[in-house]
Amino acid sequence: MGIIAFIIVGFIAGLIARAILPGKQSMGLMATTLLGMVGSLLGGLVGSLFSRDGRLFELRPAGLIMSVVGAIVVLLIVGAVGRRRVHA
Template sequence: MGIIAFLVIGLVAGLIARAIMPGNQSMGLIATTLLGIAGSFVGGFVGSLFSRDGRAFDLHPTGLLFSVLGALVVLFLVGLAGRGRRVHV
């Protein structure tokens, strides 16, 4: 049950991050889920910096919020990395 919840939270976080971030992100459902999962890892790491016990992978009430914020950071960094690769025809 834990992996299914992790995938669902990743999908929701990825969808919310794509809706918040301006611009066109051409991704499918799987890429959006992977974006949310990466955001969960980034958000969990940042959240662990502010908690007393320092555990990165525990479930917290602010887990979805940090997942969305982490997904926004990942989406921003992917956008920066992809800027130089555009081919103008």
Template sequence: MGIIAFLIIGLLAGLIARAIMPGTQSMGLIATTLLGVAGSFVGGLVASLFSRDGRVFDLHPTGLLFSVLGALLVLFLVGMAGSRRRVRV
């Protein structure tokens, strides 16, 4: 898969994940793209566990779905890590 297609799928996955996740996320376009790319890696690793050939970087019809699920997981973990750093009064 080309790098441009990978970035576009990452951007779409990041935008969808941010729309699904409740609350506000103060991210720009680049951070959203990086979120989607990280979600693509996580989703690709999970999807490769269930596929027969085990290839991570192949383009599959469920690739965007697993990318969004992976981005939701990354966004949740980043939110949890960010809430621990704040001091609650």
């Protein structure tokens, strides 16, 4: 997958993750894109553990789903760290 496709998939995964999770996430377009890209990497690595073909960076429907799941996990972690920082 090329870098442009990776950025686009990251942006879409970040938008979907932000739409799925309730609450207010104060992020701009760049932060949403970075969230989705990190989530895509995380989801891709976890998904490759269960894949037998060894193709890590290919655009597949299961990869898109794992990108969204990874972005949700990253968003939850960022939210938990942000709450601790505010209350501490």
